[in-house]
Amino acid sequence: MSLALPARHLGEALGSLRTLGRRTLLALLGIVIGSASVIALVNIGDNAVEDARSIFKDLGTDTLVVQFxxxxxxxxxxxxxxxxxxxxxxxxxxxxxxxxxxxxxxxxxxxxxxxxxxxxxxxxxxxxxxxxxxxxxxxxxxxxxxxxxxxxxxxxxxxxxxxxxxxxxxxxxxxxxxxxxxxxxxxxxxxxxxxxxxxxxxxxxxxxxxxxxxxxxxxxxxxxxxxxxxxxxxxxxxxxxxxxxxxxxxSSVQVAQSILDGLTRQTRTFTYLLTALGGISLVGGGIGVMNVMLMNVAERRREIGVRMALGARRRDIRNLFLLEAMTLSAAGAACGALLGLLFAYLYARFSGWQFSLAGGALPLGVGSTLLVGLFFGLYPAVMAARLQPVEALRDD
Structure with a gap:
């Protein structure tokens, strides 16, 4: 029973999202693009750092060059x-x-x-x-x-x-x-x-x-x-x-390690900038999720009133719409992860870099996508939970 209840709620959430049709697909596309941007840009920045380090690989960080x-x-x-x-x-x-x-x-x-x-x-x-x-x-x-x-x-x-x-x-x-x-x-x-x-x-x-x-x-x-x-x-x-x-x-003594450290700091700054740009696109996807969920609440006022009349608590209504928002965000995160890794791989190949998966790319991309979905899905869920049953049942 404990597993059947969440499975039933998940099925209801998927069915509700399917009824919204194109609006759900557009919101999902925004989440996918935002998640893919974060993962791809973080991975590209990390590969750029590794490429900068490879320049000094054969030279070694224990080398000094004296110029006169x-x-x-x-x-x-x-x-x-x-x-x-x-x-x-x-x-x-x-x-x-x-x-x-x-x-x-x-x-x-x-x-x-x-x-x-x-x-x-x-x-x-x-x-x-x-x-x-x-x-x-x-x-x-x-x-x-x-x-x-x-x-x-x-x-x-x-x-x-x-x-x-x-x-x-x-x-x-x-x-x-x-x-x-x-x-x-x-x-x-x-x-x-x-x-x-x-x-x-x-x-x-x-x-x-x-x-x-x-x-x-x-x-x-x-x-x-x-x-x-x-x-x-x-x-x-x-x-x-x-x-x-x-x-x-x-005389001027140049230290390879100091130059490498400075180059790494500059490349890390570039990575943070790329991650911020990916985050902006992810916020845009989150706004799309909130828009879809607000429409969902508006079109299901009568259903919400019936659920409350049959004994559903406010937190049950809130959790139902939060689950729908998180389901949409999780689907977008999964698709965005695959798309982001593919784009990062192709970018590394065309740039002549050695591709490697950045350790924080997937956790950061998927985690930020789920948090954005939770944040932007919270307001529509709370709004649905605050509806008065009598007013909701009057809607045609």
Missing amino acids: PAQAGDQATLPPTLDLDALRQAVPGLAQLAPVQMFSAPVSVGGQSTNASVVGSDASLQGAMGLRLRQGRFLSAFDRSGNGAVLGAQLAETLGSPVRPLQVGDQVRINQDLFQVLGILVSQPNAVLVPVVANDALIVPFDAMRRLQARTRLDNLIVRVAPGRDVTVTGKALEAALARLLPGRE
Whole structure:
């Protein structure tokens, strides 16, 4: 009996909503659109945050990049190199410390030539940037002044040919100097913070840059912080140590984690804005529910009077109309959940993002839809419960 009574009331609610026909469908459509908007926009915002995080995935949040911006009137010129051992002693916790100098130059192999970014560095660059090799090996301490080079995947493909791809041991000409290919890197996504584009780079020993350029200077330092160290604190210590080692010369230390945190906050704000827009459309659907329920009460005044005359209490009448409003809202929430997830999935696919279901999307979308239905269905239900039986029975 306890299960039969709610089932009977639910059947009455569905039958009553069916009698309203198109008005019920229009109210249901408004609820579906509102619920789908909330779920889709919350999920899209969450996927946007994950996409922003993936930009720094290969770079790692334990990376620091030191830049030496040029300023007019600088009295202190940047030396061609830096005492890295002294820097490591001054700042404990630096796992990898790679000096970087870059310039653009024409490179060629046989009849193939292109313009490439020539990067001067040392063996630490592999660990600092997380570079992986497809063939051969990376630079070592024995290659400091040698003519070895490591090529990015895209550059190696450009300099090679379908008939004869570029191989380890080939000779690459940079200006008038020949360098032997020691290794070829695996293709990897570009890191936003790091100035080196690995796929298009030709990496040579730092000391070899003196033969390629009349004047060499240190452009950047790429630093990997040791595990367990606070990246922000280490970055501040590194900036202070550089100020002592290079008096009068400004240096800028960029922390990947700080940039990622700021980017995440901005994306979260965007997500809240999208959720608010979805909430506005959901409120519009709730107004549609209230309109349908008011019409329902107006058309069923005589039925309400009969129910009261037969012994129905005011709370029974109120609960009956609340059940109808909640039934309409629950149906809209279910359909809106499916539609919202479908839209979020298609949006992620077309945007090139990795789709993932946001943890709060479904609870927030379905829960807010039910609350809106309850809120906007409460007034018509209370109005129906306050009808006087005698006045209701007089209605034709």
